[in-house]
């Protein structure tokens with residue numbers, strides 16, 4: 157069946173005909189929008205094959221002469237014999253039904269708004285087109301519709317009641333096309349670029365939401381300035397617009413000059429958003445803005461190259477956030493995210509290279525591997541060549557490839573040409589899936605500390621044998637006074653040594669700052685991690701040492717004393733950033749513990765993980781005693797809320813300590829809730845009450861207060877399913893799914909409730925399999941409306957091999973039930989197929 161066919165990188169061929177301009181006219185109507193597309197094609201060879209999905213073709217002409225193309229369910233073909241010899245103009249009129257388009261791809265109509273999402277292959281749901289990123293054209297758009305706001309890419313060239321015309325002078329692929337129309341209000345500002353041009357900035361939201369845009373606007377201006385200062389990159393239109401929408405599958409989309417955002421990443425105020433939400437707004441705003449150069453001006457030749465824009469843009473947004481805040485804290489947060497999403501993916505049946513070689517549905521490859529591991533590869537390149545050479549390479553990249561659709565090879569060639577480094581071995585990082593294991597052993601001999609490094613990468617689906625990859629290892633050596641040496645070593649073979657002259661044995665601190673995305677196993681001496689936790693000069697490795705000690709207890713049967721002693725000393729170190737102290741004082745998540753157990757080739761027992769997690773929390777609570785609340789109260793910031801500077805870190809530490817203290821005395825949480833004046837503190841105070849099953853009145857009050865504020869009600873759902881005691885959480889979820897505010901057709905709401913339950917690992921992995929059946933029921937239901945959303949959520953099952961035979965069988969039964977469902981989407985079909993293979 158054509159819908160299940162595999163697309164392969166090796167089959168890439170350029171498109172048959174060049175395109176120069178596209179003129180689109182939209183007559184907007186929720187149920188019957190008409191789209192007229194006029195496309196100027198140049199001289200080509202062979203048939204003309206255009207992509208098109210769910211379109212009603214009303215008419216088609218070539219140079220004004222009607223044609224009758226052969227239509228099928230993926231598009232249409234005009235035979236070469238029916239095409240003129242020279243350039244020609246194709247005009248087609250199609251009719252589409254945005255209200256019934258529940259996929260949230262292409263043009264869809266929700267709550268009186270027309271919205272588009274064209275990446276990766278949504279444009280083909282709007283009109284017939286060569287819908288691939290290497291076909292670039294200049295777009296002119298006319299929108300007709302009875303709405304106050306009619307937006308598209310580029311600059312506004314004309315408007316009147318019921319119509320607007322837009323022109324985008326920059327050639328772009330169809331996936332960057334955007335249109336938004338409806339009743340929206342804007343917040344306006346401006347930015348003067350480094351060459352002195354004034355750019356108008358507009359953020360469009362619903363009436364009533366304008367008061368929650370200030371942080372997004374501020375982040376946008378800081379991102380624009382940062383890209384000028386750091387990369388010399390200037391914005392290239394007179395207008396930059398952002399629209400916040402409530403119905404969106406992804407986080408946001410970088411359409412040229414008209415970014416469309418999930419409102420979660422735009423709207424923020426102290427009363428409604430947490431510190432983490434403010435971080436999210438800042439980094440997603442920056443991410444989409446940075447795409448203007450890394451993605452839009454230089455785009456991808458085909459979707460196998462997705463990491464060319466996503467890996468680089470994630471790396472850029474990570475560096476931006478690190479510059480805005482504490483760099484070590486940001487690095488720890490990024491690594492937490494990498495491990496939780498990417499290491500997990502790399503260890504299971506969905507493992508794939510940063511540049512995949514085949515896919516059935518490209519939406520299934522917007523993954524942690526393409527994004528987060530992709531960003532790590534750029535970070536390693538910078539580590540290997542150095543900051544100055546990195547800067548030179550990026551400069552050459554923009555000079556050489558501006559306006560082009562490129563490949564990973566183009567990118568690596570730029571790096572080789574600009575820096576003189578031979579990167580042939582580095583390519584393996586793009587082609588090989590799986591997380592390399594790095595071990596380090598140390599010995600002291602005749603006045604030398606000798607570090608022996610070894611690497612292996614485990615087999616992954618379709619890749620049984622792996623080659624060594626170049627691993628940049630930042631290292632240092634510690635003695636009881638401090639650091640005696642440090643450096644960077646590039647491990648390129650399976651095994652290599654580093655020798656350093658030292659007076660006696662030292663404690664190695666390796667992979668500082670997480671200089672490579674690998675799993676490190678240290679074969680040191682028993683007290684080494686304690687030494688690093690107490691006095692490593694590298695903040696990341698202090699945190700990492702705490703994690704190592706905690707995992708010794710949580711994933712094995714280590715003694716809790718070294719961890720307890722170490723983190724309590726850190727807690728009392730006033731010279732340390734409170735944000736860092738909060739992170740060091742936190743335990744790995746239950747998912748993190750399960751990952752570690754699986755890594756040790758042991759079977760994961762989710763109930764045991766839960767018990768161990770709880771008892772270490774309990775042990776820390778006992779150890780701290782009254783200190784927990786004393787320090788919590790002392791460090792909690794007072795005065796007006798600010799999402800920047802020291803305050804978020806102070807709140808994080810205060811709230812971490814509150815969560816410990818409230819294990820014993822829930823009244824402490826009630827007290828904190830009564831005093832909370834921002835959403836961060838409120839959620840932190842509610843959490844212990846929900847965990848204790850004592851939050852009924854508080855949850856009702858919360859709901860009453862925030863009813864109608866969607867993003868806050870999302871939190872209300874998520875906190876209940878994610879924090880409820882494991883044995884009750886599924887019942888809670890089943891009760892909440894009948895709540896009148898639970899609209900499963902809105903992705904944010906669905907992710908809040910269902911994603912919340914999945915993150916409650918002991919609840920989701922209930923031994924009777926009820927969690928699995930429940931999720932499978934939901935996936936089957938959602939798949940019929942919104943395949944992308946169902947497919948994404950199905951990855952909750954990717955870890956099935958970790959568990960006991962009973963749970964494995966229960967999960968496989970559900971995967972099989974999904975696989976055999978009638979009319980299953982290509983998206984979910986591919987995911988389930990890969991997970992069962």
Ligand code: ARG
Pocket residue numbers: 275276406407408409410443444466519522
């Ligand atoms: N390019 C967007 C971003 O990373 C995400 C688009 C998601 N699209 C998808 N089909 N999953 O900023």
Ligand code: ZN
Pocket residue numbers: 443447465466469
């Ligand atoms: Zn992106």
